[in-house]
Every structure is written in structure tokens, then in C-alpha cells.
Amino acid sequence: MxxxxxxxxxxxxxxxxxxxxxxxxxxxxxxxxxxSTSGAGVGVGAGGKPxxxxxxxxxxxxxxxxxxxxxxxxxxxxxxxxxxxxxxxxxxxxxxxxxxxxxxxxxxxxxxxxxxxxxxxxxxxxxxxxxxxxxxxxxxxxxxxxxxxxxxxxxxxxxxxxxxxxxxxxxxxxxxxxxxxxxxxxxxxxxxxxxxxxxxxxxxxxxxxxxxxxxxxxxxxxxxxxxxxxxxxxxxxxxxxxxxxxxxxxxxxxxxxxxxxxxxxxxxxxxxxxxxxxxxxxxxxxxxxxxxxxxxxxxxxxxxxxxxxxxxxxxxxxxxxxxxxxxxxxxxxxxxxxxxxxxxxxxxxxxxxxxxxxxxxxxxxxxxxxxxxxxxxxxxxxxxxxxxxxxxxxxxxxxxxxxRIACLKTPQDRSALEVEKLELKSPRGQLLLEDLNLSLKQGQSLLIRGPSGCGKSTLIKAIAGIWPYADGEVHYIHDSQALFLSQKPYLPQGTLRLAASYPSAPETEGQTEHYFKLLGLEHLIPHLDEVDIWSHILSLGEQQRVAVVRALINKPQILFLDEASSAMDELTEKKAYELLRQELPDTIIISVGHRSTLLQQHELVLTYLSKNGDYKLQSTAEAQQALV
Structure with missing residues (x-):
């Protein structure tokens, strides 16, 4: 003063x-x-006003x-x-x-x-x-x-x-x-x-x-x-x-x-x-x-x-x-x-x-x-x-x-991926799925279909263990690693080679170049070691193919694909799924998608029948016959 x-x-x-x-x-x-930690949430006072x-x-x-x-x-x-x-x-x-x-x-x-x-x-x-x-x-x-x-x-x-x-x-x-x-x-x-x-x-x-x-x-x-x-x-x-x-x-x-x-x-x-x-x-x-x-x-x-x-x-x-x-x-x-x-x-x-x-x-x-x-x-x-x-x-x-809000635990204690009595809700409490029981052995694949907004992506988030509004049990295979590919892939800061192997360290034995060629990304091979904002440079279809390479390099035992091929043409999509099945024969693949062409790439199909928790689980042949 x-x-x-x-x-x-x-x-x-x-x-x-x-x-x-x-x-x-x-x-x-x-x-x-x-x-306040009431239902309004932390940071909210009386009347819902901060x-x-x-x-x-x-x-x-x-x-x-x-x-x-x-x-x-x-x-x-x-x-x-x-x-x-x-x-x-x-x-x-x-x-x-x-x-x-x-x-x-x-x-x-x-x-x-x-x-x-x-x-x-x-x-x-x-x-x-x-x-x-x-x-x-x-x-x-x-x-x-x-x-x-x-x-x-x-x-x-x-x-x-x-x-x-x-x-x-x-x-x-x-x-x-x-x-x-x-x-x-x-x-x-x-x-x-x-x-x-x-x-x-x-x-x-x-x-x-x-x-x-x-x-x-x-x-x-x-x-x-x-x-x-x-x-x-x-x-x-x-x-x-x-x-x-x-x-x-x-x-x-x-x-x-x-x-x-x-x-x-x-x-x-x-x-x-x-x-x-x-x-x-x-x-x-x-x-x-x-x-x-x-x-x-x-x-x-x-x-x-x-x-x-x-x-x-x-x-x-x-x-x-x-x-x-x-x-x-x-x-x-x-x-x-x-x-x-x-x-x-x-x-x-x-x-x-x-x-x-x-x-x-x-x-x-x-x-x-x-x-x-x-x-x-x-x-x-x-x-x-x-x-x-x-x-x-x-x-x-x-x-x-x-x-304090726990998601479903995913203990690795079974010989197959097993979902027992799964109940799924939206953040507002709407019932999305009720009493789902599912067992997928190594090498099996499941396609999840249904109208927009019914909870398809939410289901795989719950199985992946990151959705908090779910009850039931999910058991993974012993010593299994899961990988999640979304519709808009996450490309971290750094080189394209790093993005292709994330979250693992960059691969240096030639696998990245090999898979890029198989998926039509050979024009990007000279730029693999360049640092750039690749999420802004690559088209969505290219980003999705880079994400497929990521799965091929990481070799997970469980692979989730949430409309991960939506920006690919049908021929490229087919090539990507065939490559995944060829290179990862023991991997369980769970996909979310709308295209009917995805049916032939999966063994089982889970179809949402309504937004009230009803569903149908059937083989691909049964699902294709129902379409006819």
C-alpha cells in the first residue's frame, strides 16, 4: 500500500x-x-443453474x-x-x-x-x-x-x-x-x-x-x-x-x-x-x-x-x-x-x-x-x-x-468372449437392450445391425467396458487384448507410421509398408515418417484404412469395428475384412454397420428390432434369408 x-x-x-x-x-x-452432487451433477446449484x-x-x-x-x-x-x-x-x-x-x-x-x-x-x-x-x-x-x-x-x-x-x-x-x-x-x-x-x-x-x-x-x-x-x-x-x-x-x-x-x-x-x-x-x-x-x-x-x-x-x-x-x-x-x-x-x-x-x-x-x-x-x-x-x-x-460410477468389468477368465444377462440403458434411463446372452469363440464374428439411434455403438462400448449405464457380466478370453476402431479414427500427433501402429510403438520391420500396399495406400508410403496433422490431410476413407492397418499390426484377440468401414467403397471394404480374417484368424470381430454387404463377412448377426430393448440373434444365413 x-x-x-x-x-x-x-x-x-x-x-x-x-x-x-x-x-x-x-x-x-x-x-x-x-x-452439490445430486442428480443434477457436480457444479449445479438449485434449479439446475450453475x-x-x-x-x-x-x-x-x-x-x-x-x-x-x-x-x-x-x-x-x-x-x-x-x-x-x-x-x-x-x-x-x-x-x-x-x-x-x-x-x-x-x-x-x-x-x-x-x-x-x-x-x-x-x-x-x-x-x-x-x-x-x-x-x-x-x-x-x-x-x-x-x-x-x-x-x-x-x-x-x-x-x-x-x-x-x-x-x-x-x-x-x-x-x-x-x-x-x-x-x-x-x-x-x-x-x-x-x-x-x-x-x-x-x-x-x-x-x-x-x-x-x-x-x-x-x-x-x-x-x-x-x-x-x-x-x-x-x-x-x-x-x-x-x-x-x-x-x-x-x-x-x-x-x-x-x-x-x-x-x-x-x-x-x-x-x-x-x-x-x-x-x-x-x-x-x-x-x-x-x-x-x-x-x-x-x-x-x-x-x-x-x-x-x-x-x-x-x-x-x-x-x-x-x-x-x-x-x-x-x-x-x-x-x-x-x-x-x-x-x-x-x-x-x-x-x-x-x-x-x-x-x-x-x-x-x-x-x-x-x-x-x-x-x-x-x-x-x-x-x-x-x-x-x-x-x-x-x-x-x-x-x-x-x-464411483463403475462400467462393466471385463475379467479375462474364459475360453470365449461371453456376455451374460446384459441390460443396456441410455444416459437418460431409456432401455436399449435387455437380457442379452452371447458367446463368441476365437475366430468368430458378429455383425450388429438396426435403425439409427437404437444403441448399436453403445452395445460394443459396453462390451468394451467403457459404458457406465449397463448391468450384467462380460468375460474376455484369457490374456486377451482388445482394440476399438471407430467411424472417425483417432490419429495421434506424430508420424503416419506411429498412427498406423497406435497404441503400440512404431513398427519398423516393413509390415506397415506391406499392409499399406494391400489396402491401396501405397501413395502414402513415402510419407510414413513425416510428422503432420494426418487427421486433416487424409480423407475419412484413407483414415479408416490406416485404422485397419493398425489392427493388423497390433493383432488383438478381440476387435471392435464401429462403422469403421463406412467411408470405404464396397470393394475396398470387402478387401479390408478379408485381410483382417486372413491375417487375424483367431481374432473375434464385432462390427456395427448398415450395409447388407457386411453380412457375408460375419457368422452371426444381432439385429435390434425396436428401441425398447428387443433384439434377434441369428446366423448370417438366416439373416440373409430374412432379407429375401
Whole structure:
């Protein structure tokens, strides 16, 4: 708050420490929701509406768990040494600050006495103190940065592992529509949480140390005295300047809390709007071809402008609130510059204290007032920090909720793939399939058919063990590996060779080139080791053929194909299935498709008869006869 003229260990810290406070204010969290875990889902308040923050008790509870998870683990040993070093350097900063405060009195008394030799001597003392202060401050900030990256690395790794394990990333997307942008929470919010926590907590600890140290100094400088003010005798008690500093800080804190409360809610919303707008832009980029073919640029523009308008509207409220708070905090700071001089001036003019004493009082009062006013000076940062913790809290609460929702387990304990009494439902509870019993031996194949939206893809997701709305039992073959090929194949970042063997390591023995030739992809062989965005370069039919190569290289015991040949012509589709059967004779193949030509590539056919759970399981010959 008060801009003291002496060296402030907080004010002169390198930019990365100040940047962390600014980042916490500029990019706070914006999670939608409350702690509710009712049927509405995590992040939804009364009436299904997202609220803007969690109760402080919930925030502090989850914050405590986040602290404990790292600082009580064996991985935090190095960080404990860093923390102890930071505490030692902070103690050094406080000692240097008190030395500079004492130097103030001596320096100004020398000037008042016109003592040139004393002046030169004090300049040398200042250079020594300033040099030590710079060294301590730089290393203090450096060690804080080292501590932050250690903590962030551990926290990011643990959070990513938890997000990725047990298909939580998929279940979170499927079950919890209110957890926006989990990627941003891991990449950005964890960084903000760590940096802001270190800066604010260690900064508060420094303020407490400064308060006790300079409180003693200020108390000793404000002994009981009686002075005459405008003809009136005024008796001042011991420590009166400490009392005035406390009263001044309480007044400023109360006004700041009253004017700044909306900042928590507005910061909370702002990042959500920022993330939603950014996601909308990414969505246009990723679907550029389809939008161009539909000539949908005007509609996309309307949606983007609407999304940006929400962002701007909230930002205007945010800056208006910040403006009001700015009048208070800046006015508070400017008043604090002159306030200690005003209360010590009568003592000076009464010739009770010297000019050096006034400057020492000014410095000590500023330190005490700064420490007592930490909430005033850091209110924006604390408000933003709470938003970050709330946003992460909602994310972790959502993870806990989806972790409690179990998909069908697929134990590998049978000699065949067996499905027993399987019941399948949609996320809204609609019955899709009832009492399915199925047994597929090695080398057998099954085609799943039916009208659109009846639950064909959902069935193979349940058998694959990733659909949470299913009951029954699924048993895999001993030591079996399953592979899932979707209609729109996933092509990871990297080379085309990597995409063709994913999730295994790139194949280097010539199988990739061999299968590319058999599937009509020989024109891509020269580009196998090039890194590119292959999902944007290859046509959907080419991507599906690359996915077939992936199955041939990985050689799974169970292969799911969810309309994985829909973009191929019938001749290429036939060649692909024949190649799969030739190269993978013992693999169980389960396909979803609409084409009648797929019948001849499978032994069994499961046909959905309605959207009420009825089905028919028959041989291919029976299914073909029914078509005739």
C-alpha cells in the first residue's frame, strides 16, 4: 500500500514473483457450479443453474487436502529444503529492513547536522545494505520459482494420472456436462494455484514477521508524551502510533471487503467465458472443411460474436468493480504516505524528536501499516486465488463422482468372449437392450445391425467396458487384448507410421509398408515418417484404412469395428475384412454397420428390432434369408 522510500523486500522482488500475483488476478478460475452432487451433477446449484463459487469452508477443506497430498508425501523432501531456505532468506530480508530503518534516522540526522564525513560514511553503509538486500531478494524469488515448478510438476502428474485412469476423461465428458475445459484446469489452473499459493502464503508470513519486528520499533518510537495542538494539551499513551496504524488498517480492510466482494464472482465467471470463447474458435478451426462446405460462416460468426459478447459484458462489470476498488486502495495508499508524518510533526516542532526520527517513524509506520493492510493490498489476488481453488475443487469433485460410477468389468477368465444377462440403458434411463446372452469363440464374428439411434455403438462400448449405464457380466478370453476402431479414427500427433501402429510403438520391420500396399495406400508410403496433422490431410476413407492397418499390426484377440468401414467403397471394404480374417484368424470381430454387404463377412448377426430393448440373434444365413 504505502510506497516507502526504503528498500522493500516485497516491492523489489523480481518480476516472476509479482507476475504470479498478477496472473492470479488476470486469469483466475471460472468453474460453474456448487458442491452439490445430486442428480443434477457436480457444479449445479438449485434449479439446475450453475453458481459462481463454493462456500469458503468447502474451499479451505479441499485446499487443505491439496496441500497435504504433496507436502506429506516422500516426493516433497527437496521442496521442504527449498522452503526452509526461503524462510531463512525471508528472515534475512526482515533483518535488512530493520537495519535500513535504523540507517534512516542516522542518515537524516547527519544531513540535519551538516556532517559531510558522516554523510559519506552513511552512503557506504547504504551501498552495503542495498547490495545484501538485492542478493537476498533475487535468491528468495529464484528459490520460490524452483519450489513452484517442483510442486506443479508433482501435482500435474498426479492430476493427469487420475484424469486418464479408468477412462475418467471419457466418463467425465459423458456424465458431467458442467465441468468445462478440464484441459485448461490441468494446464493453467494448477499453475495459477501453485504460484499464487506460494506468493500469497509466503507473502503473508513475511507481513507477519514485518508486523512484529516493526511493531516493536514503532512502539519504542511512540512513548507517552504530552503535546500542545492548537492551544490544547494532548496526552498520547505508549504505543499510540501502533494503535493508529491498527485503526487505519481496520478501516481500510472493512471498506475493501465491502467493495471488493463481487470480484470473486466476476473473476469466477470471466475465465469460463474466456475458455468457452477459445473453445468455440478451436471448434471452427477443427471443423473448417465441414463449415466451408455448408457455407456456415455466417452462423458460426453469430455464435462466436454471442460468445464474445458474454465475455465482454462480464469483463465490463469486472473493470467497473475494479475501478471502485481502485479509488479506495489508491486513496488509502496515498493517505498512508503523509499520515505518519502528520502524526509525528507535532513532536518535531515541539523539538522532542529530530528529522531523522521523523523519517524512521515514517518508515516503521509504513511497514506496520503495510503488514496490517495485507488484505487491502492483495484483495484482488486473494479473490482470484479462491476462484482458482474453487475451479480445481469442482474438477476434483467431478472426478470423485465419476470414479464411483463403475462400467462393466471385463475379467479375462474364459475360453470365449461371453456376455451374460446384459441390460443396456441410455444416459437418460431409456432401455436399449435387455437380457442379452452371447458367446463368441476365437475366430468368430458378429455383425450388429438396426435403425439409427437404437444403441448399436453403445452395445460394443459396453462390451468394451467403457459404458457406465449397463448391468450384467462380460468375460474376455484369457490374456486377451482388445482394440476399438471407430467411424472417425483417432490419429495421434506424430508420424503416419506411429498412427498406423497406435497404441503400440512404431513398427519398423516393413509390415506397415506391406499392409499399406494391400489396402491401396501405397501413395502414402513415402510419407510414413513425416510428422503432420494426418487427421486433416487424409480423407475419412484413407483414415479408416490406416485404422485397419493398425489392427493388423497390433493383432488383438478381440476387435471392435464401429462403422469403421463406412467411408470405404464396397470393394475396398470387402478387401479390408478379408485381410483382417486372413491375417487375424483367431481374432473375434464385432462390427456395427448398415450395409447388407457386411453380412457375408460375419457368422452371426444381432439385429435390434425396436428401441425398447428387443433384439434377434441369428446366423448370417438366416439373416440373409430374412432379407429375401
Amino acid at each position: 504505502q510506497q516507502n522510500q526504503d528498500l522493500d523486500p516485497k516491492a523489489s522482488a523480481p518480476a516472476q514473483e509479482q507476475g504470479a500475483q498478477h496472473a492470479a488476478g488476470a486469469a483466475a478460475a471460472a468453474a460453474a457450479g456448487s458442491a 453458481i459462481d463459487s463454493l462456500p469458503l469452508k468447502v474451499t479451505l477443506k479441499i485446499f487443505g487436502r491439496m496441500l497435504k497430498s504433496y507436502w506429506c508425501s516422500k516426493d516433497s523432501l527437496k521442496s521442504w529444503f527449498l522452503l526452509l531456505a526461503i524462510i531463512a532468506l525471508t528472515g534475512g530480508s526482515v533483518y535488512i529492513a530493520t537495519s535500513i530503518n535504523t540507517w534512516y534516522k542516522t542518515f537524516w540526522d547527519v544531513i540535519q547536522q551538516y556532517d559531510l564525513d558522516g554523510f559519506k560514511q552513511q552512503i557506504v553503509v547504504f551501498i552495503i545494505l542495498a547490495s545484501i538486500h538485492v542478493l537476498v531478494s533475487v535468491y528468495n524469488a529464484y528459490l520460490k520459482s524452483c519450489l513452484a515448478i517442483n510442486w506443479r510438476t508433482w501435482l500435474t502428474g498426479k492430476t493427469m494420472d487420475r484424469w486418464l485412469q479408468s477412462d475418467n476423461y471419457y466418463k467425465l465428458q459423458l456424465l458431467d456436462k458442467n465441468t468445462d475445459n478440464p484441459d485448461q484446469r490441468i494446464a493453467e489452473d494448477l499453475n495459477l494455484f501453485v504460484s499464487a499459493t506460494i506468493v500469497l502464503i509466503l507473502g503473508t508470513a513475511t507481513d507477519i514477521a514485518m508486523l512484529f519486528t516493526f511493531g516493536v520499533v514503532l512502539w519504542n518510537l511512540s512513548s507517552a508524551v504530552t503535546i500542545t495542538v492548537w492551544g490544547y494539551q494532548v496526552s498520547l499513551p505508549d504505543g499510540y502510533m501502533c494503535y493508529l496504524a491498527l485503526l487505519y488498517a481496520i478501516l481500510g480492510t472493512a471498506l475493501t471487503f465491502y467493495l471488493g466482494r463481487p470480484l470473486v464472482r466476476l473473476n469466477f465467471r470471466q475465465q469460463r467465458y474466456e475458455a468457452d470463447f477459445r473453445f468455440s474458435l478451436i471448434r471452427v478451426r477443427e471443423n473448417g472443411e465441414s463449415i466451408a462446405l455448408y457455407k456456415g460462416d455466417k452462423e458460426e460468426g453469430k455464435y462466436l460474436r454471442h460468445s464474445f459478447a458474454d465475455l465482454v459484458a462480464n469483463y465490463i462489470k469486472l473493470i467497473v468493480c475494479t475501478k471502485r476498488l481502485g479509488f479506495l486502495t489508491l486513496g488509502y495508499a496515498q493517505t498512508a504516505v503523509i499520515f505518519p508524518i502528520l502524526i509525528s510533526a507535532p513532536l518535531y516542532f515541539a523539538k522532542i524528536i529530530t528529522m531523522g526520527s521523523i523519517m524512521q517513524i515514517n518508515s516503521a509506520f509504513g511497514r506496520v501499516q503495510d503488514s496490517l493492510s495485507t488484505l487491502v493490498s492483495n484483495f484482488n489476488s486473494w479473490a482470484s486465488w479462491k476462484s482458482v481453488v474453487d475451479r480445481l475443487s469442482l474438477f476434483y469433485m467431478s472426478l470423485e463422482e465419476v470414479e
